[in-house]
Amino acid sequence: MLKICVCVSGGGTNLQAIIDAIDNGTITNAEIVRVISNNKGVYALERAQKHNIDALVVSPKDYETRELFNEALLAAIDEVEPDLIVLAGFLVVIPEKMIQKYRNRIINIHPSLIPSFCGTGYYGLKVHEAALERGVKVTGATVHFVDEGTDTGPIILQKAVEVLPGDTPKVLQQRVMEEAEWKILPQAINLISNGELK
Numbered sequence: 001m002l003k004i005c006v007c008v009s010g011g012g013t014n015l016q017a018i019i020d021a022i023d024n025g026t027i028t029n030a031e032i033v034r035v036i037s038n039n040k041g042v043y044a045l046e047r048a049q050k051h052n053i054d055a056l057v058v059s060p061k062d063y064e065t066r067e068l069f070n071e072a073l074l075a076a077i078d079e080v081e082p083d084l085i086v087l088a089g090f091l092v093v094i095p096e097k098m099i100q101k102y103r104n105r106i107i108n109i110h111p112s113l114i115p116s117f118c119g120t121g122y123y124g125l126k127v128h129e130a131a132l133e134r135g136v137k138v139t140g141a142t143v144h145f146v147d148e149g150t151d152t153g154p155i156i157l158q159k160a161v162e163v164l165p166g167d168t169p170k171v172l173q174q175r176v177m178e179e180a181e182w183k184i185l186p187q188a189i190n191l192i193s194n195g196e197l198k
């Protein structure tokens with residue numbers, strides 16, 4: 001059984017997609033052992049609690065320095081000895097020590113077709129604002145391994161999504177989530193939990 005730790009910052013719809021996929025058998029051989037949020041009071045935490053998943057907050061606001069926050073984050077992860085860490089809308093710069101320790105065992109979902117609209121400053125709605133600004137006709141989502149760069153690690157899965165006339169950033173974000181993110185994130189986890197990814 002692959003032990004997964006999911007890291008979140010907000011609404012947690014990608015977390016929900018993972019929970020649902022485990023429940024309905026789209027993901028096999030995996031369980032979520034912990035959810036960690038860097039923000040207090042976010043809906044992702046409620047989603048975890050509703051499913052009796054251990055959930056805790058590790059917020060930078062509770063630590064005097066970034067260093068201390070990084071240590072607390074890593075300790076919260078180490079405690080559950082995960083086989084895989086899933087960044088599901090986790091808007092935190094991942095400490096280098098964590099990347100080294102869990103190399104090839106951290107994956108991230110990004111709401112664009114990398115290498116478009118990714119890197120520093122591209123997160124959440126900003127990604128879709130930039131895509132609309134540029135006038136692309138196709139966008140999508142990417143699941144990739146996390147390395148020392150921002151959105152630079154090896155790509156696992158991508159799915160394209162059409163941009164439609166009249167799209168607002170919010171409308172586009174919702175379509176990218178429904179048609180791409182909530183599908184390829186569970187798919188990628190299932191590949192890993194069944195040893196189908198090298």
Ligand code: GAR
Pocket residue numbers: 008009010011012013014015044088089090109110111122123124127177181
């Ligand atoms: C998702 O769209 C995810 O791809 C994005 O944040 C959103 C979180 O939504 N992540 C990034 O932009 C990472 N750079 P959720 O909390 O409802 O899953």
